[in-house]
Amino acid sequence: MSFSVTEPSNRTKWVAGTAVVLYAVITILPLMWIIATGFKSPADSISYPPKILFEPTLEGYVNLFTQRTRLNEEDLAALPPPETWYDEMVREQGQVITGASRYGERFMNSVIIGFGSTFLCMVLGTAAAYAFSRFRVPLKDDLLFFILSTRMMPPIAVAIPIFLMFRQLGLNDTHLGMILLYTAVNLSLSVWLLKGFIDEIPVEYEEAALIDGYTRFQAFYKVVLPQAATGIASTAIFCLIFAWNEYAFAVLLTSGTAQTAPPFIPTIIGVGGKDWPAVAAGATIFLVPVMVFTILLRKHLLRGITFGAVRK
Amino acid sequence: MAQIRIENVRKEFGTFTAVQSSSFTIEDGEFFMLLGPSGCGKTTTLRMMAGLELPTSGEIYIDGEEVGMKPASQRDIAFVFQMFALYPHMNVGKNISYPLLSQGMPKAQVKKKVDEVAQILGITDILKKPVGGLSGGDRQRVALGRAIVRDPKAFFMDEPLGALDAEFREHMSEELRALHDRMGATTVYVTHDQLEAMQMGDKIVVMNHGVVEQFGVPQDIYDWPATMFVASFIGSPSMNFLNFHGIVGSGTNSVDLGDSQIRIPEQHGGARGDLALGVRPEHVHLDDSSSYRGEVTATEYLGTTQIVTLNTPNGEIKARIPSSDRVHVGEKTGLHFDERTITVFETEKGRALLSAGNEGVLNHG
Ligand SMILES: Nc1ncnc2c1ncn2[C@@H]1O[C@H](COP(=O)(O)OP(=O)(O)O)[C@@H](O)[C@H]1O
Ligand SMILES: [Mg+2]
Numbered sequence: 001m002s003f004s005v006t007e008p009s010n011r012t013k014w015v016a017g018t019a020v021v022l023y024a025v026i027t028i029l030p031l032m033w034i035i036a037t038g039f040k041s042p043a044d045s046i047s048y049p050p051k052i053l054f055e056p057t058l059e060g061y062v063n064l065f066t067q068r069t070r071l072n073e074e075d076l077a078a079l080p081p082p083e084t085w086y087d088e089m090v091r092e093q094g095q096v097i098t099g100a101s102r103y104g105e106r107f108m109n110s111v112i113i114g115f116g117s118t119f120l121c122m123v124l125g126t127a128a129a130y131a132f133s134r135f136r137v138p139l140k141d142d143l144l145f146f147i148l149s150t151r152m153m154p155p156i157a158v159a160i161p162i163f164l165m166f167r168q169l170g171l172n173d174t175h176l177g178m179i180l181l182y183t184a185v186n187l188s189l190s191v192w193l194l195k196g197f198i199d200e201i202p203v204e205y206e207e208a209a210l211i212d213g214y215t216r217f218q219a220f221y222k223v224v225l226p227q228a229a230t231g232i233a234s235t236a237i238f239c240l241i242f243a244w245n246e247y248a249f250a251v252l253l254t255s256g257t258a259q260t261a262p263p264f265i266p267t268i269i270g271v272g273g274k275d276w277p278a279v280a281a282g283a284t285i286f287l288v289p290v291m292v293f294t295i296l297l298r299k300h301l302l303r304g305i306t307f308g309a310v311r312k
Numbered sequence: 313m314a315q316i317r318i319e320n321v322r323k324e325f326g327t328f329t330a331v332q333s334s335s336f337t338i339e340d341g342e343f344f345m346l347l348g349p350s351g352c353g354k355t356t357t358l359r360m361m362a363g364l365e366l367p368t369s370g371e372i373y374i375d376g377e378e379v380g381m382k383p384a385s386q387r388d389i390a391f392v393f394q395m396f397a398l399y400p401h402m403n404v405g406k407n408i409s410y411p412l413l414s415q416g417m418p419k420a421q422v423k424k425k426v427d428e429v430a431q432i433l434g435i436t437d438i439l440k441k442p443v444g445g446l447s448g449g450d451r452q453r454v455a456l457g458r459a460i461v462r463d464p465k466a467f468f469m470d471e472p473l474g475a476l477d478a479e480f481r482e483h484m485s486e487e488l489r490a491l492h493d494r495m496g497a498t499t500v501y502v503t504h505d506q507l508e509a510m511q512m513g514d515k516i517v518v519m520n521h522g523v524v525e526q527f528g529v530p531q532d533i534y535d536w537p538a539t540m541f542v543a544s545f546i547g548s549p550s551m552n553f554l555n556f557h558g559i560v561g562s563g564t565n566s567v568d569l570g571d572s573q574i575r576i577p578e579q580h581g582g583a584r585g586d587l588a589l590g591v592r593p594e595h596v597h598l599d600d601s602s603s604y605r606g607e608v609t610a611t612e613y614l615g616t617t618q619i620v621t622l623n624t625p626n627g628e629i630k631a632r633i634p635s636s637d638r639v640h641v642g643e644k645t646g647l648h649f650d651e652r653t654i655t656v657f658e659t660e661k662g663r664a665l666l667s668a669g670n671e672g673v674l675n676h677g
Contacts, residue, residue, distance in 0.1 A: 204395060204397035205397050205399060205400075208391065208397040210363075210383070211364075211391045212410050212414055213462075214385060226401045
């Protein structure tokens with residue numbers, strides 16, 4: 001048997017493969033469990049031993065999106081026959097639908113605030129990073145350090161001043177307030193990441209564009225931006241994930257109009273007993289946008305991470 | 313087509329002076345070489361002419377118009393970068409058409425121009441290819457294509473052949489020169505390779521430490537260097553210096569080295585102290601009748617010629633002589649110097665003294 005430096009032996013491959021599979025299972029299992037629970041009946045969801053195989057039902061999803069009230073047998077019998085499949089499903093539980101739940105709104109709030117702050121953060125972050133990368137900014141190093149230092153304590157440490165400030169400014173429980181807040185939190189890291197990416201793009205490309213007759217802004221827009229796409233995409237994913245999952249500020253600063261999904265999902269538990277399938281359904285749907293966004297940009301994300309890694 | 317004039321241009325980066333008060337003129341249609349060792353300020357000078365860098369002081373004129381404060385996009389020049397700077401997210405054709413699109417030229421006309429340029433450069437078959445996978449030579453051609461497609465007033469090229477391997481450089485430099493002769497546009501070409509500069513240039517500026525040492529046609533610079541730096545930077549092997557201490561008076565046409573009298577062109581300036589005679593290796597002849605003697609310490613065979621290294625009372629010198637001449641290491645021989653070609657330098661200042669030989673060349677500057 002020959003020995004090779006670059007080609008791992010079969011045993012090494014086998015061990016590495018097993019380790020990766022194990023790790024994947026451990027990471028994916030809770031996710032799978034949540035998704036499965038969303039399709040269980042309330043009884044199956046809490047049965048012991050836990051059920052791997054079960055009869056799937058959409059009850060959890062119906063409950064997630066509806067508000068219901070419990071009626072006694074007589075009143076139920078007196079109702080006209082159910083019009084839709086979900087009406088019927090709810091009646092079988094001895095309930096009737098009284099309206100739509102808040103989940104849809106809260107989910108939309110998450111989308112608006114999450115994507116809104118990510119977008120704003122990318123616009124401001126790219127502009128700042130470009131300036132720091134290309135222009136002679138007085139006190140550049142100090143400013144960059146200051147920007148990074150805003151990220152050194154956990155954001156929630158400033159919760160009380162922010163709460164008071166938001167109350168003064170009327171930003172409590174508004175979309176704008178949450179977008180500004182998440183942008184502010186994400187911006188420092190974004191500027192640093194993006195500056196790294198822009199530093200890697202040789203300045204000659206812009207100079208070539210300047211000489212080709214384009215303005216500084218056109219050169220930035222047509223030559224730098226396309227090349228920074230990878231960096232911007234991976235930075236955007238980091239920002240979106242933070243804004244999307246953020247819980248503490250959302251609990252503190254939103255309660256109605258601008259409440260995002262994370263603080264809302266736990267409140268589902270309280271509606272008519274422990275409705276685990278509805279909670280799981282809410283969590284599952286909540287996972288989808290970030291997952292889709294990440295999968296769409298996964299090529300950039302991978303390249304972005306390794307790109308940053310080889311910098312000196 | 314343009315004449316470019318640099319007047320007392322100076323560039324400082326913080327406390328560091330990259331270019332010191334430089335002046336020279338590039339005539340319309342010239343192939344002009346900016347030559348000097350790495351770090352001497354060639355790129356900085358070129359970038360100031362292009363508008364990519366603002367001079368700290370001094371003026372730059374293109375066709376008589378002062379352009380010091382004009383942005384690069386309005387100077388109507390083309391720049392070929394050392395690393396070519398082809399836009400990586402566009403294919404070859406798109407890269408070449410990019411300067412035209414900025415002028416808002418109609419699509420059909422753009423296509424016609426691009427095809428024309430591709431034809432000239434022989435890259436028609438790669439127009440649709442991404443620039444990523446191109447060979448060095450093709451990248452070079454695409455970069456040239458992007459430069460010539462717009463018919464700019466002047467071409468600026470920063471070591472455009474630096475990224476190519478030696479074999480290909482020669483071919484490409486011929487191609488470049490031919491292209492210039494065909495288009496006739498003013499070209500400013502930066503290089504640290506003295507041979508390239510001598511071969512390709514109509515005129516050369518030699519820079520060192522941010523200072524313009526000499527400016528003129530290759531032949532003049534080779535024959536009559538203004539400074540010891542130019543003398544040793546240009547030519548291979550470089551000019552010999554026979555160091556001596558003494559006096560050279562105005563009107564003199566010989567100096568005494570030891571017991572020998574060496575004839576030199578009639579001097580028009582005078583100097584005393586540490587001096588040196590500059591002699592090109594091909595102007596050193598082995599001649600046993602001469603009283604000035606040296607000892608052969610090495611020979612290097614170069615085909616038709618050979619380089620002989622000799623020890624003399626005034627330092628080591630090299631001679632380029634025909635290969636057919638028999639010389640042996642250790643041999644002592646008389647040396648004769650071609651008197652019409654000798655330059656006398658003041659060693660401390662490193663400057664050439666004016667003589668009947670170099671006066672015509674050095675006095676115009
Ligand atoms: N932007 C800059 N900031 C500071 N120093 C610079 C800058 N650009 C060039 N220099 C310095 O100026 C000198 C001349 O540089 P350059 O013109 O690039 O030389 P060359 O092209 O002849 O090799 C070098 O010492 C270089 O380090
Ligand atoms: Mg250079």
